[in-house]
Amino acid sequence: MEKAKFLIKHGFNLALEINADVLLIFTETGKTYDYYREQEAVHRRARKRKALNDFKNIKVVVTTPNEETFLRLKNEPKIIPILMAYRNNDRSSMIKQAVTTLFTNNIVKKGDVVVSILGIPKLTGGTDTISIFEVNDYPQILKFYEFISGIEKTKGKVINEVLNICMELAVEGREGTPVGTIFIIGDSEKVLKMSSQLILNPFEGHNSIIFDKHVKGTIKELSTIDGAFVISEKGEVLCAGRYISCSGGNIELPLGLGARHHAAATISRYTGAIAITVSESGGIIRIFKNGEILSEIKPKKITNDSEYSY
Ligand SMILES: Nc1ncnc2c1ncn2[C@@H]1O[C@H](COP(=O)(O)OP(=O)(O)OP(=O)(O)O)[C@@H](O)[C@H]1O
Ligand SMILES: [Mn+2]
Numbered sequence: 001m002e003k004a005k006f007l008i009k010h011g012f013n014l015a016l017e018i019n020a021d022v023l024l025i026f027t028e029t030g031k032t033y034d035y036y037r038e039q040e041a042v043h044r045r046a047r048k049r050k051a052l053n054d055f056k057n058i059k060v061v062v063t064t065p066n067e068e069t070f071l072r073l074k075n076e077p078k079i080i081p082i083l084m085a086y087r088n089n090d091r092s093s094m095i096k097q098a099v100t101t102l103f104t105n106n107i108v109k110k111g112d113v114v115v116s117i118l119g120i121p122k123l124t125g126g127t128d129t130i131s132i133f134e135v136n137d138y139p140q141i142l143k144f145y146e147f148i149s150g151i152e153k154t155k156g157k158v159i160n161e162v163l164n165i166c167m168e169l170a171v172e173g174r175e176g177t178p179v180g181t182i183f184i185i186g187d188s189e190k191v192l193k194m195s196s197q198l199i200l201n202p203f204e205g206h207n208s209i210i211f212d213k214h215v216k217g218t219i220k221e222l223s224t225i226d227g228a229f230v231i232s233e234k235g236e237v238l239c240a241g242r243y244i245s246c247s248g249g250n251i252e253l254p255l256g257l258g259a260r261h262h263a264a265a266t267i268s269r270y271t272g273a274i275a276i277t278v279s280e281s282g283g284i285i286r287i288f289k290n291g292e293i294l295s296e297i298k299p300k301k302i303t304n305d306s307e308y309s310y
Helices: 003-017 031-049 067-074 091-104 139-149 153-172 188-193 213-222 259-270
Strands: 022-026 059-064 080-083 113-119 127-134 181-185 195-197 228-231 237-244 274-278 285-289 292-297
Touching: 003 022, 003 031, 003 113, 003 127, 022 031, 022 091, 031 059, 059 067, 059 091, 067 080, 080 091, 091 113, 091 127, 091 139, 091 153, 091 292, 139 153, 139 285, 139 292, 153 181, 153 213, 153 274, 153 285, 153 292, 181 237, 181 259, 188 195, 188 228, 188 237, 213 237, 228 259, 237 259, 259 274, 259 285, 259 292
Parallel strands: 022 059, 022 113, 059 080, 181 228
Antiparallel strands: 113 127, 181 274, 195 237, 228 237, 274 285, 285 292
């Protein structure tokens, strides 16, 4: 039997035995999901014969980076399909990125237990890992949860979309070179008053929404230019190449963080905006609120496929 089938069988039963809240399946082609369907049918038949735990209380989330697979999953019953760009992440970043996404979609809450079945992205048949993820074990994720659960739903979705773009930029860069950038989300009127254009605004006069994949592509293209992206709470991309005036902001930041991070901290201190930076030197993503670093996410390139970074 294929390795993935064993993993699905044991991951499925593990989720039942520990009474997990979520079973999180990563699949490129949908094959691992098919094995899950088979296992669920076996369990249903067995339940008729003997008293077994019912699987219905466990949310089944199936995440894929593949648009075609996602379209297929959207028509499947009793699962929550998620399209997520994780091909360049390592296993622990894949799980953290997925859990962050589940938070912003209110599928996971504090105290939940997530059983994940995953493996080496892009490799068919690469499924090789079962993991138990207790949300409370990750203070960073919890801090992010507190933050996300305290804000209005649409803004949470916009932030999650920006984080996904940042993850891709942090790991892929642009044409192989690392990029750094800033996204400023919310309180746009005040943000625009506190900043100026470094270049002609490429988004001027366009009604660009961050959820549109063409807009996402443009943003990634423009991520190499100086300055920040300003995004409204609803996800409208108002401008790129924006320079934040930082005069007089008494901002305390950890050593080694330069002008980009100071600008992000300053704008988040003097407006109600959230700022999210991708560092060109190191690819770390930082979320700023009220002038402080709320959370750091370190997506990592897979240097070799044997890398486990739990
Ligand atoms: N006030 C500002 N507003 C918008 N963008 C800024 C501002 N200051 C700097 N930047 C952007 O940050 C870029 C990098 O500056 P710098 O290296 O000093 O930042 P940093 O905090 O060290 O960031 P990184 O970790 O990416 O190197 C600049 O080229 C510019 O594009
Ligand atoms: Mn720098």
